[in-house]
Amino acid sequence: MKKVVMGNHALSHGAQLARVQVIAAYPITPQTQVVELLSEIVANGKLKAEFIKVESEHSAMAACIGAASAGARTFTATSSQGLALMHELLHWSAAARLPIVMANINRAMAPPWSIWTDQNDSLSQRDTGWMQFYCQSNQEVLDTLIMAYKISEKVLIPSMIVLDAFSLSHTYEIVDIPDQELVDRYLPPFDYQYRLNVDDPHTFGGLTTPDWYMEFRYKMHHAVNDALPLIRQEGIEFGKLFGRAYDTVDPYRVNDAEIVLVTSGTAASTARYAVDQLRRKGKKIGNLRMRVFRPFPFADVRRYLKKAKKVIVIDRNISYGYHGIFAQEVKSALYGHSDVPVYAFIAGLGGRDIFPETIGRIVTKVEKSKKPTRDIYWVEVKE
Amino acid sequence: MKPTLPLEEYMSPGHLACQGCGAGIAMRVTLKALGRNSIFTFPACCWTVIDGPFPYSTLEVPLLHMAFEATAATASGIKAAMKMLGRDDVIVSGWAGDGGTFDIGIQALSGAAERNEDIFYFCYDNEAYMNTGIQRSGATPYGAWTTTTPVRHFKREPKKSIDDIVAAHRVPYLATASVAYVEDLYKKIVKAKEIRGFKFIHILAPCPPGWKSKPEDSVKLARLAVQTGVFPLYEVEIGIYSQSIKSPNRKPVAEYLKLQGRFKHLTVEQVAEIQKMVDDRYAELEKRFQGN
Numbered sequence: 001m002k003k004v005v006m007g008n009h010a011l012s013h014g015a016q017l018a019r020v021q022v023i024a025a026y027p028i029t030p031q032t033q034v035v036e037l038l039s040e041i042v043a044n045g046k047l048k049a050e051f052i053k054v055e056s057e058h059s060a061m062a063a064c065i066g067a068a069s070a071g072a073r074t075f076t077a078t079s080s081q082g083l084a085l086m087h088e089l090l091h092w093s094a095a096a097r098l099p100i101v102m103a104n105i106n107r108a109m110a111p112p113w114s115i116w117t118d119q120n121d122s123l124s125q126r127d128t129g130w131m132q133f134y135c136q137s138n139q140e141v142l143d144t145l146i147m148a149y150k151i152s153e154k155v156l157i158p159s160m161i162v163l164d165a166f167s168l169s170h171t172y173e174i175v176d177i178p179d180q181e182l183v184d185r186y187l188p189p190f191d192y193q194y195r196l197n198v199d200d201p202h203t204f205g206g207l208t209t210p211d212w213y214m215e216f217r218y219k220m221h222h223a224v225n226d227a228l229p230l231i232r233q234e235g236i237e238f239g240k241l242f243g244r245a246y247d248t249v250d251p252y253r254v255n256d257a258e259i260v261l262v263t264s265g266t267a268a269s270t271a272r273y274a275v276d277q278l279r280r281k282g283k284k285i286g287n288l289r290m291r292v293f294r295p296f297p298f299a300d301v302r303r304y305l306k307k308a309k310k311v312i313v314i315d316r317n318i319s320y321g322y323h324g325i326f327a328q329e330v331k332s333a334l335y336g337h338s339d340v341p342v343y344a345f346i347a348g349l350g351g352r353d354i355f356p357e358t359i360g361r362i363v364t365k366v367e368k369s370k371k372p373t374r375d376i377y378w379v380e381v382k383e
Numbered sequence: 384m385k386p387t388l389p390l391e392e393y394m395s396p397g398h399l400a401c402q403g404c405g406a407g408i409a410m411r412v413t414l415k416a417l418g419r420n421s422i423f424t425f426p427a428c429c430w431t432v433i434d435g436p437f438p439y440s441t442l443e444v445p446l447l448h449m450a451f452e453a454t455a456a457t458a459s460g461i462k463a464a465m466k467m468l469g470r471d472d473v474i475v476s477g478w479a480g481d482g483g484t485f486d487i488g489i490q491a492l493s494g495a496a497e498r499n500e501d502i503f504y505f506c507y508d509n510e511a512y513m514n515t516g517i518q519r520s521g522a523t524p525y526g527a528w529t530t531t532t533p534v535r536h537f538k539r540e541p542k543k544s545i546d547d548i549v550a551a552h553r554v555p556y557l558a559t560a561s562v563a564y565v566e567d568l569y570k571k572i573v574k575a576k577e578i579r580g581f582k583f584i585h586i587l588a589p590c591p592p593g594w595k596s597k598p599e600d601s602v603k604l605a606r607l608a609v610q611t612g613v614f615p616l617y618e619v620e621i622g623i624y625s626q627s628i629k630s631p632n633r634k635p636v637a638e639y640l641k642l643q644g645r646f647k648h649l650t651v652e653q654v655a656e657i658q659k660m661v662d663d664r665y666a667e668l669e670k671r672f673q674g675n
Binding site for chain 2 (some may be wrong): 250
């Protein structure tokens with residue numbers, strides 16, 4: 001059924017369709033509508049679930065860890081400061097190998113206070129072991145949420161669905177909300193072998209000496225890596241059933257492109273608009289949208305970028321003292337495989353709009369340059 | 384002689400508690416009362432170590448180790464899952480030390496108490512961060528030495544009244560208990576098992592290395608804590624107080640303090656000060672008992 005819904009409500013509908021059993025969440029702007037609608041859905045019996053209205057994000061993740069350890073399908077949603085407060089338990093949930101799925105609405109970190117979008121909140125959770133999916137439409141938000149449970153429950157690694165504050169979370173778009181029956185056919189119930197079970201008691205997470213700790217991390221790394229082909233495969237399977245296929249990256253007009261713009265989130269749809277405009281002027285330009293950030297799709301990035309003459313990465317985030325975080329990853333993917341120069345641009349922090357004209361100016365600047373003369377290019381910043 | 388507690392044990396031998404550890408006794412009795420149909424979660428605390436290193440575990444019921452401040456929220460999540468999986472009969476317990484309860488875990492504790500989660504929260508209280516090497520906590524009593532309250536600057540603040548804080552949430556059941564009165568502890572847990580909602584059990588658990596006391600004095604110290612009025616035993620059911628073990632002729636606090644090296648620096652005047660604090664607190668509690 002097609003409905004016009006905001007990004008946050010796409011998450012609520014997705015959680016309902018995934019038949020989540022335990023929800024634990026704490027309100028934060030711009031995430032609140034996710035849990036408001038879910039409260040309604042649970043209260044009116046459309047979804048049979050326990051909804052724990054916890055007193056903090058830390059407790060939200062703790063409750064999810066408890067519930068997932070006991071074998072329930074769990075969901076939470078947060079943003080920014082809330083995600084940062086969870087940080088300890090993001091490590092915990094991933095290292096405990098729990099297939100929790102969480103939505104994070106990208107919002108800038110304070111101070112100064114900001115409720116608008118950028119990616120520093122989620123990207124600074126890079127090394128926790130969570131998979132991260134960056135979405136560009138409300139449809140993709142809903143679809144990714146459903147796929148994430150399937151992928152997470154296979155590899156036993158949690159998933160974070162990431163969407164931009166306001167430009168997606170509060171933007172209404174047409175979303176095809178699939179039939180429950182179809183979702184049930186795609187996503188079987190969660191059956192967790194390693195759960196807290198009084199009939200087969202085990203202890204989880206106890207003190208582990210140097211003799212064994214490293215093996216836990218080794219297995220965890222391989223589980224995250226194994227997710228990459230699975231993400232691709234599930235994206236195809238999903239496409240067969242629902243008519244919408246997904247991949248780790250999303251290329252647009254890159255085949256003959258001399259300049260490829262690498263973007264993520266809603267900046268990607270703006271970039272595509274700009275690409276079309278520039279193509280009309282005869283410029284050979286394309287866009288590569290990063291959909292999966294962890295596990296990082298190194299081979300796919302290489303495949304689409306190594307033949308380009310110039311790569312521009314527009315990062316809506318910043319690693320202080322270096323440059324954008326996607327730019328780092330892209331450079332490392334290309335190292336030893338291609339000499340294509342990578343231009344690292346920072347734009348749109350704290351929710352500043354990235355317009356097609358912004359992207360046009362970036363491209364003009366790069367066209368005029370032979371090679372990057374700076375590690376970092378700030379876009380339209382008041383110096 | 385008829386045993387006063389069930390003979391079944393749910394702790395395997397070979398755990399790593401120190402000699403005379405009150406927390407070990409507390410768990411053994413608690414398990415006897417809860418039985419097999421039970422799941423535990425521990426934060427960082429002495430019991431993280433006592434349970435044994437991977438792949439060993441002394442507990443014969445499922446156990447989830449968890450982060451320091453997360454006990455009550457984790458137990459809430461486990462219980463929610465049990466409800467959804469059709470196993471609402473399973474008893475879910477958080478088991479935390481005083482640091483994880485009075486200090487870093489108090490927010491999650493308060494949240495779960497306010498939501499009246501159907502869980503047990505046990506605090507075994509050894510009155511300092513013992514697992515990290517005897518640093519003061521909010522549960523450390525006035526006058527005590529710890530490694531962060533050295534003798535020249537011993538702890539000047541009284542112990543935080545966690546029981547008053549939890550009782551203020553109007554929880555269905557709260558009890559103080561002692562490893563010297565194991566039948567009382569057992570009875571309280573068995574009674575609380577029948578109560579739906581949040582159940583808080585605060586157990587004083589002497590710690591020989593931290594209290595600088597003899598291992599063989601642990602039970603004696605726990606008993607003296609009750610007999611002197613330092614740690615009165617009582618129940619609170621939705622704000623209604625009742626005393627469990629009456630001490631009509633309370634012994635002087637000095638008898639309790641003198642067996643512990645952590646108080647040996649105290650002057651006669653300071654001991655008198657503690658006596659007055661204990662008397663005042665006891666009088667306040669007696670009013671609540673009489674109000675019943």
